[in-house]
Amino acid sequence: MATFVLIHGAGDAGWYWHLVEAELRAHGHHTVAPDLPCDDDAAGLTEYADTVVTAAGDRTGLIVVGQSLGGFVAPLVADRLPVDRVDLVAPMIPAPGEAPADYWANTRYEPAGAFDDVFYQDVPAGLVAEAARHARRQSEARLGEPSPLRAWPDVPTRVLLCRDDRLLPPDHLRRVARERLGVTPDEIDGGHTPALSRPGELAAYLTGSAGAGSGWRCR
Template sequence: MSTYVLIHGGGDGGWSWHLVAAELRARGHEVVAPDLPGDDASATLTDYADAVVEAVGDRTDLVVVGHSFGGFTAPLVADRLAAGLLVMVAAMIPAPGESPGDWGSNTGCGEAVRAQAARDGGRTGHADPFVGFYHDVPRPLAEKALSKERAHPSPAAMREPWPLDAWPDIPTRFVLCREDRCFPPDFLRGLAAERLGLVPDEIAAGHCVALSRPTELADLLESYR
């Protein structure tokens, strides 16, 4: 039995993982999916990592999973807790000293979004969250997710340089969503190769894969163990 540590993305809370968590618990694992500090303009990346570490407590055999903006927090947690595995799901991949606020311009994400939008009729990067984020999530579930939206990350966290000197020396996998309208698939394939030296595993889903394809995502996570 492992403990899965599930770290949510921007605007989300631990609830965003509830379907995946149920799948993993049904397979005999423990799951920790905390709410990171929200509605706190001074909260830092270190504060986010602290909140996860506190929630994990003395649990062992850890698989740390970060989604989207959680990619800035998950490696910090995995490094501090000496996790056995780190999994990035449709996630931002930080470089040492890079702030989240600079990540988009440093990586060329904005240009990639505009290029993909030109090819798909403007669906990528669309301002309507039901188009740009939740397009493959059942509408009632997407509406519930929006009702739980929080002010996270904070302005302070967006300005903070990522504090690690290098990527943690921990086995790392990357899950790419082929229908992602937030981070275009071709963009993330290139970034995973450049920054992690990885070929991602791919799943037919949009950005919010934990809500749209929870069983398939749980299957993939389990295959890594």
């Protein structure tokens, strides 16, 4: 069985993955979902990756999953651990040496529109309230620093986009995935936070395998 190393997005916590973790564990898999030091002004991408690597420990059979800003952290972790696969979910997909703060201009980002809610539009109200209790401040103190990523790691990589994502719209992610990784993303319905709105569907995707040409960047 695999160990899923789950990396949350900006201003969030490992709690974000709790429903997906329950699904994965019910099928015999192991999970690790650490809290990144996102509210620490002294922490940058290297420290985020340090946190994940420490949490993973000496586990094997690792599948690294990065959500949103976690897409910047996932390849750094895959460079340092014996990883079987990287899955990027509704992700920011970094270029080597890119600062997170520069991602938007570098990818020619255009918002899908003006919305009151770009994160939880399809999440049950009770979970939205609980997510708010777990939310943390996202420090921007070091998001302007270049990523230590030199090249995408030599690890099979999949990209999953959400067709109703208001933060990272499908057309944007399709183009960025093609330009930066040379893949066509896999797709599911739903908004930016599928671990809360569609945990079963997301867990099924993570434990499955896509066919050639449907979201894979292979070795």
